[in-house]
Amino acid sequence: MDAIFTKILCPVDLDHSFHALDFAAHLAQRMNSRILVFNVAAIPLGATEVAASGIEEYPYWELANRDKIRQLAEQKLAGRVDYETDVRSGEPVAAILKRAAEYGADLIVLATHGRKGLSHLLLGSVTEAVVRGASCPVLTIRPH
Numbered sequence: 001m002d003a004i005f006t007k008i009l010c011p012v013d014l015d016h017s018f019h020a021l022d023f024a025a026h027l028a029q030r031m032n033s034r035i036l037v038f039n040v041a042a043i044p045l046g047a048t049e050v051a052a053s054g055i056e057e058y059p060y061w062e063l064a065n066r067d068k069i070r071q072l073a074e075q076k077l078a079g080r081v082d083y084e085t086d087v088r089s090g091e092p093v094a095a096i097l098k099r100a101a102e103y104g105a106d107l108i109v110l111a112t113h114g115r116k117g118l119s120h121l122l123l124g125s126v127t128e129a130v131v132r133g134a135s136c137p138v139l140t141i142r143p144h
Helices: 018-031 060-077 092-103 117-123 126-133
Strands: 007-011 034-041 082-089 107-111 138-141
Touching: 007 018, 007 092, 018 034, 018 060, 018 107, 018 138, 034 060, 034 092, 060 082, 082 092, 092 107, 092 126, 107 126, 126 138
Parallel strands: 007 034, 007 107, 034 082, 107 138
Antiparallel strands: none
C-alpha cells in the first residue's frame, strides 16, 4: 500500500493521549509512515529565560518531559514503526501547529479529552483549535 500519510504528528500530553498514540502507530504500520511524538511542556510561572545560564541545551522544565516522551515512544513504538520525539515549550495550540508545519506533517493524530458542557466551555479545547488551524488533516481520537 502506498503511503497516503508519510509523516504523522502525534501530540501527547502524558495523561490522556496514549490511545491516540496507539492509533497513530497502527496507522503508521499500515502506511509505512514516520511518527513524530510531540509534547508541549508547560512553562513554569515566573520562568522568563529559556535557559538561565545558557549551558543547558533545553530549558529545565522540558528535561523531565523529554525523558518521559522518549520512554513512552520506546514502549509503544520501538520495533513497530519509524519515529522520533520532540518537546517544545509554549502555548499548546500554537506549538502544535508550528511543529506540524516544521515537520511537514501530512496528518495530525490528536486525542480528545471528552469534556462536555461547562468544563469544555471553561477549559477550551486544544483539539478543536488545532482542527480549525491545521493546514493538514487532523484525526481526532476519543477516549475509550
